[in-house]
Amino acid sequence: MAAATKPAADTEFLLGLYRQMVRMSALEVALTKLSRDGQLRGSLHLATGQEAVPAGACAALRKDDYLTVTYRGHGYVLAKGVDLEEVVAEILGRATGLNTGKGGKMHLTDPSHGLLGANGIVAGGIGTAVGAAMASWMDGADRVAMTVFGDGTLNQGHAHECLNMAGLFRLPVIFLCENNLYAEMTHLDKSAKVTDLCKRMETYGIPAVRVDGNDPLAVFRVVETAVAGARNGDGPTFVEAMTYRTCGHYQNDPGTSYRTLDEIKEWEAKAPIPRLQASLYQQGAAADELEKIHREENAAVDKAVKAAIAAPEPPVSVLLEDMFV
Amino acid sequence: MAAATKPAADTEFLLGLYRQMVRMSALEVALTKLSRDGQLRGSLHLATGQEAVPAGACAALRKDDYLTVTYRGHGYVLAKGVDLEEVVAEILGRATGLNTGKGGKMHLTDPSHGLLGANGIVAGGIGTAVGAAMASWMDGADRVAMTVFGDGTLNQGHAHECLNMAGLFRLPVIFLCENNLYAEMTHLDKSAKVTDLCKRMETYGIPAVRVDGNDPLAVFRVVETAVAGARNGDGPTFVEAMTYRTCGHYQNDPGTSYRTLDEIKEWEAKAPIPRLQASLYQQGAAADELEKIHREENAAVDKAVKAAIAAPEPPVSVLLEDMFV
C-alpha cells in the first residue's frame, strides 16, 4: 500500500504485485472447489485473468483511501489489505466473517481499510465512492476514492449521474473500468454504439487513460498518476483497463457459449500471472522466490479456508441486530 | 402537419407557424390569468419565449408520428393538432377534458394524435418515445417518434440509458432538447462540466444539430431533415434548440432571482413571435392578416376557456374507473 513512493520497476515491488495476484488466484481456486463441493452458497463471480488490475490499482492507494467494488471485487478487497481470514470466513457465511456472515461475498465491506463495499447491483457502488471523495473534498483532505466496475456498467443511469457530478465538482475519485469485453454474456458491441469507453468520458469532462489491464505495473503507473492528480486537486480520472476474464461470468457459466475458444485462448496466453512471472525471471528473480510466494499464498488461503470451515455460523440470536445503531 | 412537403419559406407556411405560436401564447396568457384567479389548480410551467420550438418541430411531424413532452409541453400538444378545447378543459380539470380531468396539465395524452404523454418526471417520457420508435422499427414502418426535454434532463440517468439504446439500435427517434440555459433555477454551467450538449451526444453515436430555437423555420428545417433521416432508416438525431424562457420556471417564480434582468431583456428582444412577425411584414404579409390570426386564436382560446369553465367536473362516480381495461 505504501508502495506508491517506491521506484516502480523495482523487483521487490514487482514481487509484491506478483504476490497479490497469486493470492487472489489461490483464493479463486479454493472458492471454486468450495462452490463445487456445495460448501459455498450463492453465486460466485470470479475474475480469472483479470488479476493484474486489482494488484496494480490497489498498490497505488493508501490504506485510508476509499474504495468500492463489485460482486467480482475480491481481488481488490485483498489487495487493499483486508484480512484474508475474515474475507474467507465471510464468503463462507461464518460468524467470524468480515461482516459477521450477514453480507456474504457480494457485500464485503471494511471501512477500516477504506473499503466502503462490494455491491450486487451494477453501478450501485459508484455513488458511494464519489460521495466519499466529496467528503474528502469538503474537508480539503488528500484522501482519494476509487470505484471499480465493468464495461457494461456505463450503460446504467446511476453511473452516468455520478460521472457527471464527479466531473462537475472535480472530485478526487478514480473510475477504474475493467473492460473485459463482456457484460455477463453480452459483448460490448451489443450494448453501445460507441465502444470506445475513454471517448465516452468526454461527455463528463473527465480525462481518460487506457491501459493494458493484464500488466499490473502499467496499471499501477496510470492509477498512481491519477491518484496523484486527485490528491492534488486535479479532479477525477477514468482508467480503462483492457482485460478479459478467462473464466465464465459466474460459477455456472463455462463462458464458452458466447465467446470463441480462440478468443479465450488468445487471452489465456496473455494471462497476467505467467506474464509477470516471465518478466520477473528476466529481471533475475529466482524460481525459489516465486515458488515460495505461491506456497505461502496457497498456505494462507488454505489456512483461512480451514479456519472458516471450523468457525461457527452466526447464531440465530443476532438475526435482528445491526439494523440500527 | 402535412406541411413537411411544403416549400419551407412560403409565406403561407410561415403564417401557419406564426399561428401556432400565437395560439400557444394566447393559451399561456389565459392560463396565467386563470392561475392568478385561483381557477387553475396545481403548478403551471409556461414556455414564454420558447414558442418557436414546438411550432417549428411539430410542423415536421405527421399526425401519426409519436411524441412525448414535459410539464412544459402544451405548445407541442397544440401544434401536434390536439383539440384546443379538450386541452383547456383538461387543464381546468373538467370531465370534458382530453383525459377526463384525471391527468391535468402535466399528463396531457392523446394517442390518436401520436401524443403518448406529457410528463411530470424529468426525463420520464423519453423511454416512451424511444419505445414507440422501436415499435415502428420492428414493423418496418415509417412512423417516427420525437421526445422533447430540457437541458437539465441530460443529467438524469434514464435519459442516458435511452439515448444509448436509441443509438445502439438506430431507432427512428428525434431527441429535441430545448436548451433554455436553466433547469429550474440552475444554470447549465452548474449542472455539468461539459455544457456543449451536442458534444455530449458523441457518447451515444447520435448525430447532433444545434439550431436557433427562436426561429421556427430554422427549427422546422433541422427537424424535417432529422425526421426524413429517421423515416429512411438512418436512426436518431439530437436537435439542440437554443432558446430561453422569458417567464419564470412556474407560476410562483418571477424568474429574476437567479437571472439578470439584462439577460432576460436580451432574450425578450429575440422573442420568436415579434421576430417572425417582423420577417412576415418584410415578406409582404398584411397587418390585417396577422391581426386576424391573433384575433382568431385569442377567440378560440377564449371560447375554450369559457366552455371549460361551463363544463362539469368529473363526477365522483368515475373515481375508480380507468384503472384497468
Next chain:
Amino acid sequence: MSAVAAASRVIGYTQAINEALVQEMERDPNVFVMGEDIGRFGGMFRATEGLLERFGEKRVIDTPISESGFIGMALGAAMAGKRPVVELMFVDFSLVAMDQILNQVAKAQYMTGGKAHVPLVIRTQGGGYKGTAAQHSQMLEALFVHVPGLKVVAPATPADAKGLLAAAIRDPNPVFVLEHKQLYAAKGDVPEGEHVQFLGQARVVRSGRDISIISYSYTLIQALEAAATLEEEGVDAEVIDLRTLNPLDLRTVEGSVSKTHRVLIAHEAHARCGIGADLAAQIQERMFDDLDGPILRVCGADVPVPFAQSLEDASLPSAAKIAARARELLSGTPPLREG
C-alpha cells in the same frame, strides 16, 4: 379459456414459462420479449431459450444493462400497439427502474382517463433460500401492490407459471409477474398446447375446516407441507394460493374464512406493510365477527436477507414455522408476532 382439460405432462416451471412465451408469440406477432441476455444466451434462468432462433432479433431483444431505459421503452412500444414481455433478471433490480414502473407504467392508463393502453408484462423472479444475500433475494411484491396500477401475479406451480403468464400477456393491462428462483427447478403437471388461466382468481389448493392458511409463490409449497404435518396431528387445514395479488380474490378468501374462522397468512416478503398485513387488515374489516382469533402471519424477518445459512433460514418462512404458528393459533393463545 382452458375450459376443456387439455392433455398434460410433467415439465419444469421454467419450461412452462418458455411454453407460454412461445405460445403467445406464435399467436400474436405483436408480442415480443426484451431484457438482458435473454436472446443469444437464452436468459439467465433459461426461460427464453430458443426464442431468438424462432422469432428473430426484432422480437427477441437483448438490451444493455439499462432497466429503467428498457422498461420505459416497453411502455412506449405497448402504447404503440405492441405487447412487450420484459424480463427483469432479479426483482431486486426493479429498484433502478422504479420510476418507470410505478410513476409511468402503473399510472399511464388511469391518468390519461383511459386513453393510453398499456398491455405490458414485466416478468421477474425473487426470493431467497439460495445464499444470494441482501440484494438478490428480495420479494418485493408489496411495492407493486401498494402503488396502484399494476396487476400482480405470483405463480407457485408450473401449470400456473404457464397459464398465468399467458393470461398476463393477453391482458390489456400492465401485469407484473413475480416468479421465484426456488421454483425454477420445480416440476409439475402442465397442460400441453394452449393454456390460459384467469387473473384474479385464488385457488383452494387443499380443502380443510380448521384453519385457513393463505399463501402464494414458493411459500405456498411450504404451506402445503405444513398442512400435511398438521393433518398428522389431526388438524384439517385449508390452504389457499392467492396467485394474483392485485386484484385480490377476496371472495375465495372469505368463503374459506367463513368456514374455518381462523386465518394464518404466510409469505416470504417482509412483514411490515406486506401482503399479509394488507390481507389481515381487509379480512378483519370485512369479517370481524367471523374470526375466532387473531389473524396471524409468518413472514420474512424485517431485516435485509442475511447471507449465512443459519441466518437466512432464521429469517425466512419454512413449513415448520408455518405449522408452529398454526398450532399457536389453534391453541387459542398466540404469543406476540415473532421478530
Next chain:
Amino acid sequence: MSAVAAASRVIGYTQAINEALVQEMERDPNVFVMGEDIGRFGGMFRATEGLLERFGEKRVIDTPISESGFIGMALGAAMAGKRPVVELMFVDFSLVAMDQILNQVAKAQYMTGGKAHVPLVIRTQGGGYKGTAAQHSQMLEALFVHVPGLKVVAPATPADAKGLLAAAIRDPNPVFVLEHKQLYAAKGDVPEGEHVQFLGQARVVRSGRDISIISYSYTLIQALEAAATLEEEGVDAEVIDLRTLNPLDLRTVEGSVSKTHRVLIAHEAHARCGIGADLAAQIQERMFDDLDGPILRVCGADVPVPFAQSLEDASLPSAAKIAARARELLSGTPPLREG
C-alpha cells in the same frame, strides 16, 4: 433532550425546518445539505433559505437533476464520516433513486454486520390537495417502511418538524423524513433554540375514551378536526400522532386501544399494503381480545391521485370522512371498506 420547556413562539413549518437545519449545521461541521436548487435559490419550498450564505458552498450543495447519483453520494459521504441531509424535492422523485435508497442506504448497516455507519437524512415532501396530479401528490412512506433499514418520520406540526428533523440528523442511522406540502403553510408553537425530540415516540394529541383515531402527517390535522366534530356529537375520541412510522411506537398505541377498544386509522397513502394495513394487522395480532369491533381505515383511494378537484377530493381523506367512518365503527355495523 428538550427536557426543560424552552421559550417558544409561533412560526411556520418551513421555518421550523430551517431552524433545525441551522441549529444542527452550527452544532456539527459534518452536517451538510445537498439537493436541487437548495443553495443559491433556497429550496423550492424555502426550507434551506439562507444556508448557502451562512455555511458556504461546500456545505450547501446544489446538484444536477440526478437523484440517484446524489443520494448515492450522500451514502458515501456518510460512510466517510459526514452527516448529509439530502433534500428530495418531491417524494414522487424518490422512485428514480430507489435502488440507492432501498438497496444501498437501507441495507448498508445490516449487511455489513454493523461495519458501515450511515448517519444520513433524506428530507422530502409528499401529499395531495393541491392539484399537482399523479406524479407530484403521492405519499409513499409504506415503501420505505416495507423494505427494512430506514427510520421513517412524518411530522405533523411545526414543533415536530423542527424537533424530529434535529433528532433525525443526530441519529446515527439513515432516516427518511417525510414532510407534507399542505403543512408548509402551517403555523404553530415551536421552541426557540435547541429543540430535539426522540424518534420512535408517538404522541397522544387528544385524550379520549370512546375510540382511538391513529394518524400522522397532514391527515393528523384532519383527524383532530374530526375529533372536534365527534365531540359535539358526544363521542370522546382519542387521537394519536404516530410521528415515527419506523420503528413504530406500539406501546402508545396499545395503551390507547386497551382503553378505547375501537380503532380507526387514517392516512393519505393508498390503502393496500399501507401503514394502516400494517398497523391494523399488528394491533389485531396483539390485542384481538381487546377489540370491540374491526379496525377500520380511512385511506387515499387505490388510484393514482387524480387532478380534477372533484376527484382529488373524493380520493383523499378529509375530516368529514374520518368522522363518518368513526361513527360507523361506533355504531357497530361498519359496512365494507370504502372503494
